[in-house]
Amino acid sequence: MLEFSQQIVNGLSLGAIYALIALGYTMVYGIIKLINFAHGDVMMVGAYVGFFSITMLGTNIVVAMLAAMLLCALLGVLIEKVAYRPLRNSTRIAALITAIGVSLFLEYITVVVLGPAQRVFPQSAFPIKAYNLAGLTILNKQIFVFVSAVLLMLILQYIIKRTKTGKAMRAVSLDMEAAVLMGISVDKTISVTFAIGSALAAAAGVMIGVYYQTINPLMGIIPGLKAFVAAVLGGIGLIPGAMVGGFVMGLLETMVSGYGSSLYRDAVAFGVLIIILLIRPTGLFGKNTGEKV
Amino acid sequence: MLAVKEIDVYYGAIHALKKFSLDVEEGSIVTLIGANGAGKTTVLKTISGILRPTTGSVMFKGQDLVKVPPEKIVALGISQVPEGRRVFQTMSVLENLEMGAYLRSDKKEIQKDLENIFLRFPRLKERRKQSAGTLSGGEQQMLAIGRALMAQPELLLMDEPSMGLAPLLVKEIFEIIKDINSRGTTVLLVEQNANMALTIADQAYVIETGEIVLQGAAEELMRSEEVKKAYLGG
Ligand SMILES: Nc1ncnc2c1ncn2[C@@H]1O[C@H](COP(=O)(O)OP(=O)(O)OP(=O)(O)O)[C@@H](O)[C@H]1O
Ligand SMILES: [Mg+2]
Numbered sequence: 001m002l003e004f005s006q007q008i009v010n011g012l013s014l015g016a017i018y019a020l021i022a023l024g025y026t027m028v029y030g031i032i033k034l035i036n037f038a039h040g041d042v043m044m045v046g047a048y049v050g051f052f053s054i055t056m057l058g059t060n061i062v063v064a065m066l067a068a069m070l071l072c073a074l075l076g077v078l079i080e081k082v083a084y085r086p087l088r089n090s091t092r093i094a095a096l097i098t099a100i101g102v103s104l105f106l107e108y109i110t111v112v113v114l115g116p117a118q119r120v121f122p123q124s125a126f127p128i129k130a131y132n133l134a135g136l137t138i139l140n141k142q143i144f145v146f147v148s149a150v151l152l153m154l155i156l157q158y159i160i161k162r163t164k165t166g167k168a169m170r171a172v173s174l175d176m177e178a179a180v181l182m183g184i185s186v187d188k189t190i191s192v193t194f195a196i197g198s199a200l201a202a203a204a205g206v207m208i209g210v211y212y213q214t215i216n217p218l219m220g221i222i223p224g225l226k227a228f229v230a231a232v233l234g235g236i237g238l239i240p241g242a243m244v245g246g247f248v249m250g251l252l253e254t255m256v257s258g259y260g261s262s263l264y265r266d267a268v269a270f271g272v273l274i275i276i277l278l279i280r281p282t283g284l285f286g287k288n289t290g291e292k293v
Numbered sequence: 294m295l296a297v298k299e300i301d302v303y304y305g306a307i308h309a310l311k312k313f314s315l316d317v318e319e320g321s322i323v324t325l326i327g328a329n330g331a332g333k334t335t336v337l338k339t340i341s342g343i344l345r346p347t348t349g350s351v352m353f354k355g356q357d358l359v360k361v362p363p364e365k366i367v368a369l370g371i372s373q374v375p376e377g378r379r380v381f382q383t384m385s386v387l388e389n390l391e392m393g394a395y396l397r398s399d400k401k402e403i404q405k406d407l408e409n410i411f412l413r414f415p416r417l418k419e420r421r422k423q424s425a426g427t428l429s430g431g432e433q434q435m436l437a438i439g440r441a442l443m444a445q446p447e448l449l450l451m452d453e454p455s456m457g458l459a460p461l462l463v464k465e466i467f468e469i470i471k472d473i474n475s476r477g478t479t480v481l482l483v484e485q486n487a488n489m490a491l492t493i494a495d496q497a498y499v500i501e502t503g504e505i506v507l508q509g510a511a512e513e514l515m516r517s518e519e520v521k522k523a524y525l526g527g
Contacts, residue, residue: 164395171381171392178379181341183367183396183444 002135007258008251013142013211015250016149020204021227022234022242022249023156024197030173030237031193033092037099038079039201040224041106046072046202047121047215048114054125061125065148065206069199076198077191085187103220110217118216121209145207152203153243156196160239169193173237222266226253229273235283244284294319294479295340295371295448300349302332302339302503309335310346311503316496317448322470322480324490324511326524327500333483334376336500337450340481341373342366353448368396370447374454376483378437382426386417389425389436393443403443410439413469431462438469448479455486467493487524491515499524 021043028036046068053064083102087095129140160166171179172189180186208223209215230249234241252272253265276283295317302310309332317323327333338344340351342363351358358366372393381389390410394403411418414435420428425436434454441449451470455463467489474480474493484490490511491497497514499507507514514520 164391167384167388167392168395170384174381174383175379177343178375178381179392180343180363181367181373181375181379182392182440183364184392185362185364 003258006136007254009136009138009142010258011251011254012247013145013149013250014254015247016146017204017207017211017246018223018227018230018249019243019246020149020152020200020207021223022230022246023153023239024201025228025231026234026236026239026242027169027193027197029231030239031169031190032084032088032095034084034095034099035228035236036084036197037096037224037228038083038102038106039197040220040222040227041103042072042076042079042198042220043201043205043208043224044110044215044217044220045075045106046198046205047209047219048110048205049202050206050209051119051121051215054122061144061206061210064125065203068202068206072202072205073195073199076194076201079198080190080194085190107217107220114217116217118214121213121215123213126210141210145211148203149207152200156200156239159196165189165192226266226269229269229276232273233276233283235286238283238285241283241285294354295481296350296352297336297340298350298352300339300346300351302335302344302346309503310339312349313500313503313505314349315498315505317479317481318496319447319479320474320477321495322474322482322493323496323498324482324484324494325498325500326484326487326490328485328523330502331500332503333500334452335503337373337375337452337481337483340366340450341371364396367444370445371450372441372444372446372448373450374434374437374441374452376452376456378430378433380425380428380433380436380440383424385422385424386428386436387421389440390417390421390443393440396444406443406445410442413472414439431458431465434458434462434466435469438466438473442473442478446478448481449473450481450483452483453485454482455484455489463489487520491520 021039024039025036028034049068049071050064053059053067079102083098084095087098126141131138160169168184168189169192171182171184172186176186208219226249227246230245231242233248234245249269252268256265256268297313297315299312299314300310301312313336315325325333325336335344339346342358342361346359353369353371381392390407397403416432417436417439425433428436438454454466458466463486470480470482471493482490482494491514494511497509497511498505499520507519
């Protein structure tokens with residue numbers, strides 16, 4: 001039982017990270033029906049921005065995270081403008097292939113500029129402490145990751161539900177043409193969506209740096225894919241679905257590592273994807289509306 | 294107020310509007326009637342800037358809208374009740390109305406307009422927290438009209454607002470259109486229900502396969518043999 005609770009504690013912080021990344025996938029899909037395969041790589045760039053903010057500028061972890069979020073928000077807007085916007089009216093497969101191209105571009109430009117070697121996230125920025133709670137070991141980094149991720153999700157929820165910009169985002173994703181008739185600028189709204197999604201991914205990148213302590217140019221691939229599975233699991237396009245899906249994936253992964261073998265933890269993620277696609281392609285929360293394409 | 298002059302609009306190879314022209318005088322109700330697929334929706338989408346003509350002009354208060362982005366067209370004073378209502382299904386009634394006022398920032402005025410719309414459509418007030426998708430067809434049509442009014446339009450474009458509604462509701466909708474017009478909003482009304490549309494309109498146009506085939510004062514058209522035969526069921 002104790003072992004099980006311990007896995008839950010570990011799974012919650014990992015799940016929070018997946019949830020943050022999954023949100024970006026789902027928001028972008030909700031608005032332009034594109035699986036943005038470069039999203040995991042934006043997360044990687046965020047991790048590097050955080051790394052350099054700490055090592056070169058000597059900032060603390062919170063400032064590093066904010067810097068990563070800001071820069072990646074701009075990067076996300078730029079990617080959309082340069083790579084996806086010109087393809088807005090072409091086929092979905094063309095946009096998808098472009099997304100894969102952007103992904104490879106970000107990965108290998110980082111390899112070229114910063115080198116392929118992994119870097120150690122400075123421990124000084126986040127000295128690890130362990131707390132003991134009724135036999136459970138809880139690390140301060142787990143608390144940090146969980147609390148900041150939940151805080152970001154609450155802020156996102158507020159933006160989407162309460163602000164004019166958030167409502168416009170929902171309107172555009174529900175009915176783009178009707179939104180245009182309201183005077184909503186679709187271009188601007190899509191830019192905001194990329195900015196927010198990318199900022200959340202950047203925060204997740206810094207969290208992964210803190211959590212796993214190493215970063216490298218290809219670090220976005222696997223967490224990106226797992227977060228994608230999380231988004232599909234929750235029902236792609238649905239924000240609450242991405243959050244729940246992220247936590248489910250995190251918990252599943254720690255359970256598999258804890259009780260089975262960590263060799264299988266990546267395979268499980270893709271097993272989940274295959275199972276959802278076979279049994280319930282609309283995800284846990286998606287309505288079965290049939291394919292509209 | 295609005296002068297559409299000789300526009301050609303294409304969907305790929307489909308030539309949907311052919312040298313199409315139409316005038317709307319300030320303060321009037323103008324109706325555009327025609328059968329399925331005649332090109333009525335295409336006209337309204339072109340005025341709103343969702344579609345662009347390859348030739349011709351769309352003059353509104355002395356400005357050509359052909360190169361103006363759609364959000365600016367709304368700001369200039371043209372809003373639309375689209376075909377099939379197109380309310381934002383999972384957003385609440387109140388949020389739908391707020392989206393209508395998206396370009397406005399005069400909070401007090403918006404609040405006042407909102408209250409006026411709730412006065413006009415009490416059902417919407419009762420259901421303001423409910424998501425729009427749960428409303429009946431008639432209520433959704435009211436919401437679509439209310440939403441368009443929240444933009445404070447000078448010219449209101451309406452695309453078949455009576456479509457799919459029970460006869461009693463159709464009458465109510467036409468009463469509402471008359472009332473909106475009597476308060477100073479110019480209306481361009483697209484309809485297949487020619488009878489009702491001609492009853493409330495000042496001017497009328499008949500469109501067939503992308504071309505105007507008849508035009509004139511609404512009461513004249515109502516008496517015209519061609520219109521009677523083709524659109525008034527006798
Ligand atoms: N997106 C589109 N792509 C291709 N052709 C289209 C498209 N939309 C409309 N058309 C064609 O353009 C013509 C005019 O269509 P439009 O929707 O303007 O007609 P309408 O008069 O509004 O008809 P209805 O009364 O059925 O709403 C039709 O022949 C239609 O098939
Ligand atoms: Mg139509």
